[in-house]
Amino acid sequence: MISIKKINEKDIDLCYELDSNTISLWSKKQWAQEFKKEGIRVFGVFFLKTLVGICVFHVVLDEAQINFFAVNQKYRKKGYGSHLMRYLIKQCEDSNINKLFLEVSQTNAIAEKFYSRFDFSTVGIRRNYYMDGSDALIKEKKLTTK
Template sequence: MISIKRINENDIDLCYELDLNTLSLWTKKQWGSEFKKQGTKIVGLLIDNLLIGVCVFQVVLDEAQINYFVVDQKFRKKGFGSYLMNYLIKQCEKLNVKKLLLEVSRSNVIGQKFYSRFDFPTVGVRKNYYKDGSDALLKEKKITK
């Protein structure tokens, strides 16, 4: 059974392990600090009790920033990422969020295609933003009810 639930600090190890096997973006300490940030919400996508996806987003007034979004590689191209993104967009609508923002590497063509399916146009660029020297594309989706 597929479900989405709020993740709490007890699940840091699961989040860190999924990150290690996918993006390798954050250390365990960084994961711990995400759970303490004001306005940050962390949700997990599960099949039965197996964590296969995570979304970390932060709400500030009427905007939300996606800080982390991943689905385990074994479960990609099966609709799970879309399921998680649609959930996130619905949550933003409920929270009266007007804009949903994110960054994606210019070299991440698959990620760019994924976000374009949800109407995230590029609104800016951060040059040499990532460790590998690639640019970050700033994307923004307007949320309307």
């Protein structure tokens, strides 16, 4: 059974573990700092009671930025990421958010394809943004709000 639940500070160890096993974006300290930021929302997708994916997004007025989106490698291409993204989009629409942003490495073709399925379009580029020298593509999705 798939479920999506809000994640809070007490789950930092779970977040850090999933991050370490996927994209290795943040240290445990950075995870703790993320939870303290104003406007941060964190959701996890679970299979039974196992956390298989996380989405962290930051709401500012009527826009949101996805700061972290990852699914455990062994659960990829099984619909968990799509389930989580649909949930995120619905949450944003219900909150009257007009635009959703994210950034992704130009070298990450799998993520690019995934985000394009949800109508994210490239609206900017940050040159040499990542440590490997690759560019970050800034993606935007315009939302329909109520």
